[in-house]
Amino acid sequence: MKNVYVLIINGLLLLNFTLSGQTDSTRWNVQMWLRGQEVDFSGFNQQARDLGLNQLDDLKLDLGFGMVKIEGRKQMGLGFSFSRVDEQKEHDGSAVFFRQWQLFNQIGYDLVPAERIWLGPLLRYHLQYSRISLSDQSGVQGIGQAIDNEVVHLDRFDVPLDIGISALFFTKAAPSASGLVIGLQGGYSLSLIDTDWKLDNLVPVNGAGTDFRGWYIEVAFGISGFKRSR
16 A cells, blocks of 8 residues: 555656646745644544543644645645644543644646636645643642643654645736635545654554544635746
8 A cells, every 4th residue: 555655656746847837827825724624533532531531522623824836727835734633621630632733745737727716636745743742630739730740742753645626716817916815625635654653752652543534624715926937
């Protein structure tokens, strides 16, 4: 299966260099993404429940920012995003925090050549760092005790691939005209490199019970036409 992922990455890189724009105009835009993705913390939550700890929701929320270049039918983009998952406060035990940071590159191809609409497949691959923190808050009576509490971190590095479709609408038809861009994007996220969790970046932890593969949907909003290369 990993060989298939390697072929996909090589295909993305080849596509990134070989797709040619069909017009002389280049549209630059800065975008912000708000994303919701279903993830699987069932294995982790079962272990947390057995220990009397709080559990994590299965909805991951991402906020991302990036630069997108549309040249003819070709789209390329770079950006970063931050994710969090809130805990279900069902117990009086430890607090559980999940955070995730990603750098990503995306490419796509427009299937509907129109001045104000971009519609087509979008591939996005990430460099992703995840952290789960467990803080023992049971029996804390004051700030002094809270400072002395132990906080345990589980860390993991991953390289997920998003396979989806993007629909963007531009308020101004001319690429060089400043305007707004809004859109809706969605698809499925795969894990290219499924690495182990590590306890405080040192000790490998097997069977942490997490799975970041799943469906996602996101809303895009930004400013377009602030720069023109030709």
